[in-house]
Amino acid sequence: MFLTFDRVTKFYGPVIGVNNISCRIGPGITGLFGVNGAGKSTLMKLASGQLRPSLGNVRLGPCQAWSTAAKRHLGYCPDINSFYEEMTGREFIFAMTRLYGYTRSEARRRTEQALARVGMSDRAHRRIAGCSHGMRQRIKLAQAMVNDPEILLLDEPLSGIDPGGRREIGELLGHLAADGRTILVSTHVLVEVEDLADSILVISRGRILASGTLGEIRALLADQPFTVEIVTADNRRAAALLVEMHEVHSVEVHDDRLTVRTRNPTQFFSHLSDLALEHDVEIQQFTTIDAGADAVFSYLQPRAS
Amino acid sequence: MSLLRAWSTLVWISFRRLLWSPSSLMVMFPLAMAALALAVMRHRYLRQPGAYEDFGLAFDRFTQEFVILIFVLFVVPVCALAYGTTSIGGDREDRTLLFILVRPVPRSLVLLAKVAATLPLVLGLVVTSFFGYCSLVGEVGDAAFDAYLPTVFAMTVAYVSLFHLFAVSFRHSTIIALVYALFMEFFLSNMPGIVKRVAVNFYGRSLIYEYGNAALRSLGAVHRLDMPDPQWFDPVTAATGMTTLIGVSLGSLALALLIFQRREYRDLT
Numbered sequence: 308m309f310l311t312f313d314r315v316t317k318f319y320g321p322v323i324g325v326n327n328i329s330c331r332i333g334p335g336i337t338g339l340f341g342v343n344g345a346g347k348s349t350l351m352k353l354a355s356g357q358l359r360p361s362l363g364n365v366r367l368g369p370c371q372a373w374s375t376a377a378k379r380h381l382g383y384c385p386d387i388n389s390f391y392e393e394m395t396g397r398e399f400i401f402a403m404t405r406l407y408g409y410t411r412s413e414a415r416r417r418t419e420q421a422l423a424r425v426g427m428s429d430r431a432h433r434r435i436a437g438c439s440h441g442m443r444q445r446i447k448l449a450q451a452m453v454n455d456p457e458i459l460l461l462d463e464p465l466s467g468i469d470p471g472g473r474r475e476i477g478e479l480l481g482h483l484a485a486d487g488r489t490i491l492v493s494t495h496v497l498v499e500v501e502d503l504a505d506s507i508l509v510i511s512r513g514r515i516l517a518s519g520t521l522g523e524i525r526a527l528l529a530d531q532p533f534t535v536e537i538v539t540a541d542n543r544r545a546a547a548l549l550v551e552m553h554e555v556h557s558v559e560v561h562d563d564r565l566t567v568r569t570r571n572p573t574q575f576f577s578h579l580s581d582l583a584l585e586h587d588v589e590i591q592q593f594t595t596i597d598a599g600a601d602a603v604f605s606y607l608q609p610r611a612s
Numbered sequence: 613m614s615l616l617r618a619w620s621t622l623v624w625i626s627f628r629r630l631l632w633s634p635s636s637l638m639v640m641f642p643l644a645m646a647a648l649a650l651a652v653m654r655h656r657y658l659r660q661p662g663a664y665e666d667f668g669l670a671f672d673r674f675t676q677e678f679v680i681l682i683f684v685l686f687v688v689p690v691c692a693l694a695y696g697t698t699s700i701g702g703d704r705e706d707r708t709l710l711f712i713l714v715r716p717v718p719r720s721l722v723l724l725a726k727v728a729a730t731l732p733l734v735l736g737l738v739v740t741s742f743f744g745y746c747s748l749v750g751e752v753g754d755a756a757f758d759a760y761l762p763t764v765f766a767m768t769v770a771y772v773s774l775f776h777l778f779a780v781s782f783r784h785s786t787i788i789a790l791v792y793a794l795f796m797e798f799f800l801s802n803m804p805g806i807v808k809r810v811a812v813n814f815y816g817r818s819l820i821y822e823y824g825n826a827a828l829r830s831l832g833a834v835h836r837l838d839m840p841d842p843q844w845f846d847p848v849t850a851a852t853g854m855t856t857l858i859g860v861s862l863g864s865l866a867l868a869l870l871i872f873q874r875r876e877y878r879d880l881t
Contacts, residue, residue, distance in 0.1 A: 355714055357714075393632065407716060
């Protein structure tokens with residue numbers, strides 16, 4: 308099933324959220340990439356039927372995205388951290404599944420299936436209020452999958468999930484995409500969708516700046532450095548190990564963190580986990596300062612205007 | 613997949629969440645205050661020798677001092693707003709409404725499910741507490757319960773619908789509804805002239821006076837309810853009062869449905 312934006316414009320009063328966007332997103336994983344305020348959320352809200360376009364049409368297959376009928380084909384993982392906190396993860400997923408009108412036994416089966424898919428079966432008995440950010444993120448993903456949607460919209464789905472979890476979820480999304488599902492993953496960190504997405508949409512100031520395969524988009528970034536901030540238990544020792552990595556361009560040691568620049572983020576992320584395991588480096592915090600995104604925007608912006 | 617099953621699930625989830633919400637604690641305050649007030653004034657309504665031996669007079673005092681001044685002016689609107697604004701307003705404020713709106717349940721049914729979850733809770737609370745208070749004052753209370761139950765019922769439904777309208781229209785509906793219930797209703801219903809006709813309380817009081825006097829007549833009491841100055845109060849007939857309360861309930865619900873059906877909730881994410 309295709310997700311189609313046909314000359315879609317959305318105004319928030321005098322402010323324009325997205326401007327005359329036309330695109331057709333088909334089966335496979337599509338990354339929606341842009342900085343905060345670029346229009347990603349507006350696009351996701353339009354696709355999930357939370358907003359109505361001021362001009363143009365948004366369709367999920369033959370249905371208008373705003374319509375109730377479209378919701379049958381849709382799974383949506385929002386970028387919010389609000390739940391029915393008093394429920395357990397299992398109760399929440401079960402309740403959301405029942406809202407599709409399934410019988411109790413069918414809803415129970417789908418709940419367990421969704422929990423298993425996101426690796427939460429053994430932890431779903433906990434009250435959501437007591438769940439970690441990563442667990443909450445998995446619960447959000449599970450509730451989006453309970454109806455086996457043909458179109459899955461994921462808003463920052465990997466935020467707060469550890470590297471192992473990212474791999475698992477990546478594999479899961481890969482299987483769903485191979486099944487012919489249309490998956491749109493919104494992110495402001497390009498490397499998050501690097502391994503996942505078959506194609507990518509770059510959005511800025513409410514307009515699509517570029518679309519295409521990841522290779523085509525990444526080619527624009529090839530010469531741009533990518534910055535990461537890392538906090539470890541022993542920053543100086545970690546710095547010494549990091550400068551040995553040939554994809555690391557530079558390492559700055561601050562009192563409480565390291566700033567690492569790399570020209571090859573893919574290899575860097577892959578080798579970083581190996582380094583952490585081999586040398587027993589405890590990585591306490593990891594933040595991508597996505598200079599690469601800025602670079603691609605500064606490259607694309609003049610072309611767009 | 614059945615829409616009815618989805619709808620009943622939503623009613624059940626909403627009912628359960630409302631029952632265990634802070635609103636259930638909040639309503640204890642007006643209920644306890646009313647019980648306290650009744651405990652203090654109770655002797656005035658009991659038909660004891662030397663006190664209010666005349667049934668009609670005791671019934672009048674109970675109606676004026678407790679039913680009108682405390683129960684319908686304070687307890688009923690506060691109970692209705694505690695749950696009426698939270699049922700959809702709570703989901704909206706804590707942004708969980710989004711999880712419902714992305715399911716294949718028409719928006720109109722979402723709102724109706726919220727109302728269906730709220731009404732039994734509020735009606736149960738209001739009617740049970742009214743029964744309890746009336747039981748405390750013996751025969752006068754029994755007569756008052758029978759006479760005023762339809763009014764209390766109609767006012768509760770009207771307030772619940774009205775506060776659902778508030779909840780779909782305003783983000784911080786609880787505060788707005790509180791100001792409306794405790795200030796606007798009080799002042800408007802006590803204003804001279806035609807202005808009071810915009811207050812739900814005015815129609816409730818009109819019904820109470822008419823039903824109260826009808827009850828006294830049927831019980832053979834000589835005394836009648838002490839009516840306010842007609843130039844100042846000028847009640848409507850029971851038929852007009854009840855029709856208006858039903859109209860407010862249906863009108864508010866219809867308007868709330870229309871707004872909820874069409875409205876984008878940009879504050880959800």
